[in-house]
Amino acid sequence: MSTVQLSVREMTVRFGGVVAVAQLSLDVTGGEIVALIGPNGAGKSTAINGLSGFVPVTVATMSVRFGDDVVDLAPLSPPQRSRLGIVRTFQTPRLIPELTVWQNVAMGSVAGDVRRRWFEMLGGPGLSRGARDRRDRAVTALAALGLDRLAQDNPGELSLGEQRLVEIARAMVSGARVLLLDEPFAGLSSVEQRRLADEIDKLRAASVAALLVEHNLELVRSLADTVVAMDQGAEFARGDAATVLDSHEVRERYLGEVA
Numbered sequence: 001m002s003t004v005q006l007s008v009r010e011m012t013v014r015f016g017g018v019v020a021v022a023q024l025s026l027d028v029t030g031g032e033i034v035a036l037i038g039p040n041g042a043g044k045s046t047a048i049n050g051l052s053g054f055v056p057v058t059v060a061t062m063s064v065r066f067g068d069d070v071v072d073l074a075p076l077s078p079p080q081r082s083r084l085g086i087v088r089t090f091q092t093p094r095l096i097p098e099l100t101v102w103q104n105v106a107m108g109s110v111a112g113d114v115r116r117r118w119f120e121m122l123g124g125p126g127l128s129r130g131a132r133d134r135r136d137r138a139v140t141a142l143a144a145l146g147l148d149r150l151a152q153d154n155p156g157e158l159s160l161g162e163q164r165l166v167e168i169a170r171a172m173v174s175g176a177r178v179l180l181l182d183e184p185f186a187g188l189s190s191v192e193q194r195r196l197a198d199e200i201d202k203l204r205a206a207s208v209a210a211l212l213v214e215h216n217l218e219l220v221r222s223l224a225d226t227v228v229a230m231d232q233g234a235e236f237a238r239g240d241a242a243t244v245l246d247s248h249e250v251r252e253r254y255l256g257e258v259a
């Protein structure tokens with residue numbers, strides 16, 4: 001499989017007079033986990049929204065490279081980006097209440113009209129071979145997160161932490177090449193956090209490029225290859241996890257500590 005790389009240069013996002021993201025540049029390569037950290041309001045989620053096409057941005061370049069092929073992301077809608085394999089999760093899980101847990105996972109990143117057809121296929125009386133394969137993949141992804149016992153439940157019966165894990169399982173089965181994870185550990189128990197950290201760690205072996213927005217700095221330390229620290233929209237530190245997390249600027253500006 002060709003190596004994937006998400007690249008953005010000088011991305012700025014404004015909401016009226018507020019500059020939520022200022023001139024952010026990033027590369028995330030397959031097999032690598034890049035973490036975006038910073039205090040509340042730093043612009044981390046907005047950066048993910050900009051990369052996935054959910055908010056308008058001004059940008060010098062924003063592209064994804066698959067081997068020798070480069071695709072310009074700037075003109076693409078969120079569903080088009082998702083079909084390219086750029087898949088995101090949300091702080092508040094977005095699961096479809098009418099479907100069971102495994103059906104939600106099997107939906108993967110299918111969008112628009114295709115999504116409607118899947119509704120019909122998944123809801124039918126007997127499962128075709130293709131649908132059985134999709135169900136098996138979904139249940140396997142749920143099992144990796146310790147959730148296979150919930151496969152037949154409705155999302156509404158799940159805790160927030162479980163819903164968040166189901167969303168991750170859905171992203172995993174969607175064939176994602178670039179995964180944008182917005183605070184995936186929030187609301188999880190420590191057991192769930194460990195399971196999820198193991199699964200995120202495995203993305204490296206699957207050559208997925210992962211961008212992780214996360215407040216839990218110990219999880220960031222254990223998972224990230226590169227950490228980018230932001231405050232008030234702008235990057236103020238970047239480097240390997242230990243160097244950035246132990247730096248004076250991060251301890252002072254992010255943790256409120258004065259060395």
Ligand SMILES: Nc1ncnc2c1ncn2[C@@H]1O[C@H](COP(=O)(O)OP(=O)(O)OP(=O)(O)O)[C@@H](O)[C@H]1O
Nearest residue numbers: 015018019020038039040041042043044045046047
């Ligand atoms: N849709 C919006 N309309 C107006 N302002 C917004 C919108 N979304 C975000 N903002 C503002 O943009 C700035 C960055 O917000 P963002 O949610 O990206 O920060 P964050 O680093 O993800 O914070 P948190 O860690 O609390 O999730 C904040 O000042 C926020 O109030």
